[in-house]
Amino acid sequence: MDNIVNGIGMEMKKIFLLTDYKGFFGSKYTAKPYRSGYDRALLTTYFERIGLNAQFIAYSDVFKQEMWDKQLVLYTSSEEVGFHYKEFIEDIVLELEKRGAIVIPGFDYLRAHNNKVYMELLLQRRLKPLISTNETKVYGSMEELNQDISVGAFRYPVVIKRATGAQSKGVFLAKDENELVKYAKMISRTKHVVSEFKEYIRVRKHQGYLPESKYQHKFIVQSFIPNLTNDWKILVYGDHYYILNRGIKKNDFRASGSHYNYKVGSESEFPIQRLNEVRAIYETLDVPHLSLDYAFDGVKGYVIEAQTVYFGTSILEMSNEYYTFKGDDWQVQSQYLDEEGEYVYAMAHYLKQHPELLRG
Incomplete structure (x- = not known):
């Protein structure tokens, strides 16, 4: 990896990496201990090679430092139960951005992490008319879905997805209106016994009162792409494109999490001409790292x-x-970098495209 900072005549610049309450940064498949993220020592070494001084700082300590204007900041996210800590991370990253920090990638992408509703809205805004995205409708309650059902807004089958979750959890194929209603109620139910009892009393007490919805977990409904036998998971790190073919089992429609008939790299049977489209997507999103579920x-x-x-x-x-x-x-x-190396390589590639960020 090239020294990108010295290459433009600068001394080593700090880059801040925000760590969670365990002191971890990032997601690494082979992390030791398990689920402990990237090796911080390796990250430090690789960043030094490209001319950046990696400084690790906990989210809770961020605003003990006053001067964040034009500082380079990388962050991690969280998928812990309830996403309570992720909400805290969002507060910190958004405020850093407001204070002038160069947050990479921008807050929009953190908001879209494990949030299919915002992810779809972001992709529609950034990628159209570059590529087809499934026709998608977003909902914050069952009542909103019912309004669309009443006017015949869907052509079945459709795919309904809970806003959170990975590996096809909370994803269902609705073949007709009855199934759509059933799955929507299942994934959007927000049960709270005390509040529901209070609402019951209010309905009886106040004529014309409309009770609060019992179905407020947000979700999306997408058009179904028929006759697929697989999709591809593509990871992009700078100009390195890693490809995995994920088969779809018989009598199923989901590839993510299937662990079925996986094929990687040159054996992935990816239509190579479509990589031009994938590269255009990566460049349009303007991020260092990208994970893409792609179908053809x-x-x-x-x-x-x-x-x-x-x-x-x-x-x-x-x-x-x-x-x-x-x-x-x-x-x-041939692959020659470990996971920490690929992460930093992609950051170097991104900063080469944006040298102005290093001059701040």
Whole structure:
């Protein structure tokens, strides 16, 4: 990896990496201890190689430092039960951005992490008309869905997804209106006995009172892409494209989490000409790292989901090669970096595209 800072005539610049309450940063498939994130010593070494001084700081300590204007900041996220700590992370990262810190990637992408509603809205805003995304409707309550059902807004089958979750958890195929209502009620139910009893009393006491919804977990409904036999998980680190073919089992429609007929790298059977589209997506989103669920129906490519923060990295361990664009075509290269190396390599690639960030 090149020294990108000295390459533009600067002394070593600090880059701040925000750690969670355990002192961990990032998501690493083979982390030891288990689920402990990236090796901080390795990250420090790799950042030094590109001319950056890595400084680790806990989220709770961030505002003990006053001067954040034009400081480079990287952050991790959280998927712990209830996403309470992620909400805290969002507070800190958003305020850093407001105070002028160069938060990478921007807060939008943290908000989209494990949040399919905002992720879909972000992708629609950033990627259209670049690529097809499934026709998607977002909902914050069952009542809103009922309004669309009443006007015949859907062509069945449709896919309904809980806003949170990974590996196809909370994802269902609704073949008709009855199934859509059933799955929607299942994934949106917000049960609270005391509040529901109070609402029951209010309905009886106040004529015309409309009770609060008992179904307020947000969700999305998407059009169904028929006849797929697989999709691809693609991880992008700078100009390194790692590809995993994920098969779809018979009588199922989901590839994520299937662990069925996996194929990686040059054996992934990915239509190579579509990598130009994937590269355009990566460049348009303008982020260092990207995890993409991608489908191709023989005519069009589809972005099923995308994450730019705290995504699974098992492909890096499953594959010993990646695709990169050299000259005027895509070539297969042997993997030579570990996970920390790929993370920093992608940051170096991103900062080369944005040298103004290093001059702040």
